[in-house]
Amino acid sequence: MVKQPRYETVTLEKIVGGGQALGTLSDGRKCFVWGGLPDETVTFRVTKKKAHFIEGIVTEVLHASPERIAPRDASSYLSTSPWQIMTFSAEQNYKAALIKEAFELHNVVLPHKIDVYTDRRKFQYRNKVEFSWFSERAGESYPDTLDLAFFRRGSKGKIIVNECSLLPSGIITLAHSIRDLLHRKHISARQLKTLLIRSNQQGSCVWQLYIKDRLPNIITREETEMLPAQGGEIIYSDPRSPASRITARLAKFGDTTLTDTVLGTPFRYACEGFFQVNIPVYEQALRDMQEWVSYPKCTTLANNDTGGENLPVIDLYAGVGTIGLTIGGDNATLIEINESAVAEMQRNITALGRANARAVLAPSEKALDFITPNHVVIVDPPRAGLHADVIAKLLETAPPRIIYLSCNPVTQARDTALLTEEYNIRAHRGYNFFPRTPHIEHLVVLDRK
Template sequence: MSRKNKKQIFTNIEIIDAGAKGKTIAKAPDGKVIFLSNAVPGDIVDVQTFKARKAYYEGKAVNFHKRSEKRTQPVCEHFGVCGGCKWQDMAYEHQLYYKQNEVVNNLTRIGHIELPEVTPILGSEKQYFYRNKMEFSFSDSRWLTLEEVQSDQDLGDKNALGFHIPGMWDKILDLKACHLQEDPSNDIRNSVKKFAIENHLEFFSTRNQTGFLRTMMIRTSSTGDIMVMFQFFKEDKKNRELLLDFIAESFPQITSLQYVINGKANDTIYDQDVILYKGSDHIFEEMEGLKFKINAKSFYQTNSSQAYQLYKIARDFAGLTGKELVYDLYTGTGTIAQFVAKQAKKVIGVEAVPDAIVAAKENAQLNNINNVEFFVGDMKQVFNDSFIAYHGQPDVIITDPPRDGMHKDVVEQILNISPKKVVYVSCNSATQARDLALMSDIYKVTKVQAVDMFPQTFHVENVVLLEKRSELSN
């Protein structure tokens, strides 16, 4: 007996909200929630479901009866296929509204946090061309449109240089123009592809693990530096030098040209040797006179101007007077630690990635900052009683964990130490809310500030100030 088809069609459904991961929300006639990825709040649509669960459906809009006033015309020709800018069809002021709404909902519903008056989300001055880092993949099997698949015509070469299609690990969208990184990013990418095809350089096959050209990373900075790094699947000195020399001659403004020979199954470079071909092995980012040296493996916030705003908020929430011992947990390359150092007595930074701590120490030396110390190790192991006893009881803790939030042992240690203030910077307000709930008996949330680091996407950063309830009652 054939399996019953779970797909249904619901007609004249109004999209009522936007939720997590960029999905929009509607209600089915039976009362269940419907999650959609191709509609905007205010649209009235017919929905075809493709997944049914006990409490919800997942579906897509297949017919539009009314288009929302919140809509705007996407600027990118790749919108709807590329997964990078899922909200490009929603006007920016509405993007900000739903981002702030998500933060408030997560803190109140997940964390059951009693919020102070919430200040409006800080929007980005740049809504396009704001990213300082982009990574592109080569493929000998580009993603084909339905029309191309059904066509009887010769499609020519199927090489691509662009982004992975969401949910398709071996298909790459061939980008014509991307609106996320300033030029010469598009010029470099398009020139590389054209040159590679003209010179018969092999594009990588993810499925077969063959080919030559694997990935290309472009980093830019507010100082005008440009880094380009290629990953080659195998060494081919003649063709490698042919491509690198072409790029160096065509784009003399590139200040760092590097490459990696990576023959392993995945294209992560953290365990690979990065080889300098021309220029410097790093670029610089600058913030309030501080310089930060960034190499090919460095983490740095990908929206430089909004990172500055984010760090100013964290520093303001900390309320430093020059007398405080500050712990900066998950310090990364020590950017926040150095940014607040001139207003603190001393800052201790802790991070699990050894290369990041090496960079943090180099940057501190570069900036002549003498009141910071950096330590490497697993946070839940390093951040222990003996560490506190040796380095001192912090007055303020700043924590900026990854998307998964803080380990419960780290939260427990913060509660044991019980500093006067905790400034919690998060890229995931859901896990932030979970951690705040664990701290709510001792700490009260007194300030909340959401920051939009990634316009045209559903991602949002949030900064929270926690103050000891016992101090507030005095």
């Protein structure tokens, strides 16, 4: 027997940190709903049911908010950018409110009005995408279909994707070319895992096709020369893992290393490596951070402009070095756990001739001896925030300034609450790195009391 979907009707109250709209059902349970906005009355399909709350996706808007607009990607926006349904000014306001709420949750009062920087580019800003695949049998005498897909939000299913407004046209064109090539060979989605494509600011693309079967000739060298890309790879990825992990590199074509310039500094990075998705907005964050690298310099973020001295910089969670090598000065130590990122970082250091810069392969929590009272510390951790040992070391050594860029204001607020034992917040600013999505970046500058 097929289980029938369950529907509920509710008036939504507010946007919450995960990006959904929150409502309260008649029995007192909370519901977290995608596709709805505050003050709207909606009907939604229940996708997850727990004892004290449920989750769902809006199927009908009974009373619409004045902030509601038609999504550009009507069939796929929930999977990629669920805030396409609101005006851009509403998005900016909600992101500022979520930053404020995250810090208030940890009893931290931000000293200035919350500003969320945007370059107002809402679409075609992403330089990286990872597609899944979908096939269905057309009939016994016909081959499988083959389509690019994303996972459907709120379920285990997939949604076929032909276009995505967040991506530049070059990435879409390359994805279609690879899809059509594989389809002509009667390749099925069952043999494939994902397609990763990345482009630089000049529009050059590289690709990685992750496959579940060891088929090095799934695309030939001659065929890759017809693709609109500077290079690509065929990668076997263990089918027992759902993630696109590199088990073995089966074939490589052309140049698979991208180059980009960040604040005038050239960088090399791999297709699968960590690099910023929205470089223009990232550069503004770097410019803001750069004003605070000299200690005890105070800047226009706090409406002050006094001079300072240059202290050596420790850059934790450094990636390929885009922070430390652009704003870290001549004496920077960059700590990173990913081996391939550190290899690229070292190549960048050598190419830039930074004799006093050091690349260190280590988890940040295992490189605590590098943190001293005579360093400015820059941190840009993953969504989980700072490791507890890193916070303990910062409190113990009390470096004069901590510059903390975060992709998750909730964990940043938690960490800041702990650090305020020894530090005051000097400046802060939000950044809309990912327009039309709930994701927020936030900068906090902390000075030793």
